[in-house]
Amino acid sequence: MxxxxxxxxxxxxxxxxxxxxxxxxxxxxxxxxxxxxxxSQTTQRRENARTTAAGVIDQPSxxxxxxxxxETLLKMFHQMLLIRRFEEKCAESYSMGKIGGxxxxxIGQEAVGVGSISALRTDDYVITSYREHGxxxxxxxxxxxxxAELYGKATGCSRxxxxxxxxxxxxxxFMGGHAIVGGQIPLATGLAFAAKYxxxxxxxxxxxxxxxxNQGAFHESLNMAQLWxxxxxxxxxxxxxxxxxxxxxxxxxxxxxxxxxxxEVAAEFVDGMDVMAMRRATQRxxxxxxxxxxPTLIEARTYRYMGHSMSDPGKYRTxxxxxxxxxxDPIKLFRAKLEENDLLTEDDVKQFEEQVRExxxxxxxxxxxxxxxxxxxxxxxxxxxxLN
Amino acid sequence: xxxxxxxxxxNDALREELARDQNVFLMGEEVAxxxxxxxxxxxxxxxxxxxxxxxxxxTELGFAGLGVGAAMAGLRPIIExxxxxxxxxxxxxxxxxxxxxxxxxxxxxxxxxxFRGPGGSAYQVSSQHSQAIESWYAYFPGLKVVxxxxxxxxxxxxxxxxxxxxxxxxxxxxRMYGMKGEVPEDEDFTIPLGVADIKREGTDVTIVARSLLVxxxxxxxxxxxxxxxxCEVIDPRTIRPLDIETIVESVKKTNRVVVAEESHPxxxxxxxxxxxxxxxxxxxxxxxxxxxxxADVPMPYAKNLEQLAIPDVPQLIAAVxxxxxx
Numbered sequence: 127m128x129x130x131x132x133x134x135x136x137x138x139x140x141x142x143x144x145x146x147x148x149x150x151x152x153x154x155x156x157x158x159x160x161x162x163x164x165x166s167q168t169t170q171r172r173e174n175a176r177t178t179a180a181g182v183i184d185q186p187s188x189x190x191x192x193x194x195x196x197e198t199l200l201k202m203f204h205q206m207l208l209i210r211r212f213e214e215k216c217a218e219s220y221s222m223g224k225i226g227g228x229x230x231x232x233i234g235q236e237a238v239g240v241g242s243i244s245a246l247r248t249d250d251y252v253i254t255s256y257r258e259h260g261x262x263x264x265x266x267x268x269x270x271x272x273x274a275e276l277y278g279k280a281t282g283c284s285r286x287x288x289x290x291x292x293x294x295x296x297x298x299x300f301m302g303g304h305a306i307v308g309g310q311i312p313l314a315t316g317l318a319f320a321a322k323y324x325x326x327x328x329x330x331x332x333x334x335x336x337x338x339x340n341q342g343a344f345h346e347s348l349n350m351a352q353l354w355x356x357x358x359x360x361x362x363x364x365x366x367x368x369x370x371x372x373x374x375x376x377x378x379x380x381x382x383x384x385x386x387x388x389x390e391v392a393a394e395f396v397d398g399m400d401v402m403a404m405r406r407a408t409q410r411x412x413x414x415x416x417x418x419x420x421p422t423l424i425e426a427r428t429y430r431y432m433g434h435s436m437s438d439p440g441k442y443r444t445x446x447x448x449x450x451x452x453x454x455d456p457i458k459l460f461r462a463k464l465e466e467n468d469l470l471t472e473d474d475v476k477q478f479e480e481q482v483r484e485x486x487x488x489x490x491x492x493x494x495x496x497x498x499x500x501x502x503x504x505x506x507x508x509x510x511x512x513l514n
Numbered sequence: 515x516x517x518x519x520x521x522x523x524x525n526d527a528l529r530e531e532l533a534r535d536q537n538v539f540l541m542g543e544e545v546a547x548x549x550x551x552x553x554x555x556x557x558x559x560x561x562x563x564x565x566x567x568x569x570x571x572x573t574e575l576g577f578a579g580l581g582v583g584a585a586m587a588g589l590r591p592i593i594e595x596x597x598x599x600x601x602x603x604x605x606x607x608x609x610x611x612x613x614x615x616x617x618x619x620x621x622x623x624x625x626x627x628x629f630r631g632p633g634g635s636a637y638q639v640s641s642q643h644s645q646a647i648e649s650w651y652a653y654f655p656g657l658k659v660v661x662x663x664x665x666x667x668x669x670x671x672x673x674x675x676x677x678x679x680x681x682x683x684x685x686x687x688x689r690m691y692g693m694k695g696e697v698p699e700d701e702d703f704t705i706p707l708g709v710a711d712i713k714r715e716g717t718d719v720t721i722v723a724r725s726l727l728v729x730x731x732x733x734x735x736x737x738x739x740x741x742x743x744x745c746e747v748i749d750p751r752t753i754r755p756l757d758i759e760t761i762v763e764s765v766k767k768t769n770r771v772v773v774a775e776e777s778h779p780x781x782x783x784x785x786x787x788x789x790x791x792x793x794x795x796x797x798x799x800x801x802x803x804x805x806x807x808x809a810d811v812p813m814p815y816a817k818n819l820e821q822l823a824i825p826d827v828p829q830l831i832a833a834v835x836x837x838x839x840x
Binding site: 251253282283284285286287288292294295296301302304306309311312313314315316317318319320321323324342343346347349350353506507508509510511513 | 539570582583706
């Protein structure tokens with residue numbers, strides 16, 4: 127094969143020209159504000175953004191209109207409910223000793239995973255951290271395979287070798303839960319690099335918490351992604367606490383999205399309790415990635431109701447604070463919005479609850495009934511090409 | 515056969531494998547326009563273009579992780595570290611991502627990637643730029659670790675490493691890039707990973723040496739020959755997986771062994787080889803296994819101190835005489 131046939135200037139990873147770069151400006155909203163009030167003041171913040179930042183790219187959150195078909199919307203509602211009940215069951219199973227090790231629950235953050243993944247194709251890549259049960263289910267791994275993995279069973283999506291923090295499924299391009307804070311961010315950059323290299327038009331979404339933003343891996347990745355124009359969406363789930371340390375105690379500034387300015391990466395803040403806002407923001411980022419091969423940083427403001435992991439007594443925050451955020455519970459908000467628009471009735475909700483209850487029960491039964499990995503599995507999958 | 519340098523043999527391997535497989539790409543600091551800090555990648559940008567030969571920012575953790583992610587998506591990255599000293603910044607991605615991905619995904623995601631570059635001692639660049647860290651990487655299941663000692667081995671092993679479906683740490687000795695040797699010109703010439711090479715046959719004592727210490731061992735063997743001591747020199751070439759069988763067979767024949775290395779002794783590869791020999795061939799030993807390692811100190815700058823830190827021919831001769839009681 128003539129190696130020169132692969133020469134193609136249009137896909138070379140060249141830096142944008144200086145003139146292009148300056149014309150692009152820093153396409154970011156960089157409002158200042160009190161993050162305590164953020165979740166109820168998203169619209170206000172966006173108005174501020176319009177007057178304070180050049181080249182604002184995002185849309186006001188009032189744009190979260192229900193203009194998708196009912197089937198899509200109800201599927202999202204169903205997924206959020208399924209993830210909520212699944213995670214509640216995980217907590218129960220963990221207490222019973224059925225799930226071992228670390229177990230990080232997603233309760234409270236469902237809108238982020240469901241809304242963003244609803245904007246993706248099946249062949250798009252999703253890669254994430256150790257708080258990934260919800261995203262795994264949203265991307266298409268069956269609750270049975272997830273629960274079996276948590277139970278350490280051979281039928282788990284990682285055949286019992288990964289556990290809660292390492293769910294994988296190549297068939298839906300779920301590229302793993304990764305358990306070193308920020309470790310998945312360079313990997314995501316590589317997935318996006320490969321998509322561009324192979325000209326597949328696949329988009330990569332990479333989830334991480336706000337604490338991961340303090341790792342060098344985040345900054346190294348954003349730099350490369352914009353430098354080489356990679357179709358990657360960096361989606362920060364800002365739940366305000368890195369384990370037991372609040373964002374204010376760990377970060378010199380209180381906004382994550384603003385950091386994108388440093389790399390000329392497009393960015394936006396999103397109300398992470400609003401599943402439609404997540405869907406819209408991700409759709410915009412997907413379009414930027416798919417059509418222009420450009421990265422985006424999305425900061426989703428969200429909140430986890432449970433501890434960092436199951437062993438977290440949660441003494442770093444008050445009950446009142448948790449209850450305040452639960453007033454804007456993502457499932458409650460979405461349900462109200464659907465009901466307002468006559469897309470959902472109380473009977474529908476009952477039906478969904480029943481359906482989800484059955485799904486979760488089925489996943490537990492499947493996990494319970496499944497065999498543990500065979501002892502010889504201990505030494506398989508270490509090398510793809512074993513030598514001796 | 516053509517006589518070429520280690521540098522050019524590596525360059526040939528890269529060129530041939532880039533030409534052979536469109537999924538192979540090369541990324542690292544100064545690999546493209548500058549032609550490589552040590553000129554190993556000379557001419558590759560011109561031949562394969564900026565899509566496949568990519569200058570990276572100085573961002574080791576980032577581009578090592580990018581490579582692992584690209585490998586998950588089916589590419590076959592060659593990630594160059596300007597030196598392995600800088601790979602220390604990337605160890606999270608090498609160890610926690612590359613080495614473990616296949617296992618923790620239950621066999622779903624293989625990582626066909628080569629991390630390569632110079633390692634070991636260099637000339638008077640002091641502590642941070644002159645060190646051998648192969649034992650770090652060899653420690654982890656999931657990684658393969660290769661250290662060639664001749665141009666032919668370098669070419670054949672690098673080609674195998676690039677074609678391998680697992681992450682391979684490929685350490686080129688920084689002082690040996692100019693070393694010349696005969697190299698087969700056949701584009702299909704490869705050397706399998708995990709197979710040791712008997713660099714010199716002998717009967718009285720086995721010297722196990724790798725990388726920089728192989729030429730040292732061969733010189734020492736020549737000197738010792740004059741004194742009637744017949745040395746066998748074995749180069750494992752691949753540290754993991756280690757061809758311990760070839761070493762053990764040799765020890766069963768010679769009954770005496772010196773393990774020579776430039777790396778630190780403590781928890782080193784020499785310690786592992788020594789332990790394996792004791793477990794597998796204790797009854798054949800006529801003397802305790804002798805290790806000759808680099809000094810257990812950070813590398814000094816001063817030329818005279820630096821020389822003291824790296825095993826040389828006289829030290830190796832003394833070590834052989836110790837185990838042969840001569």
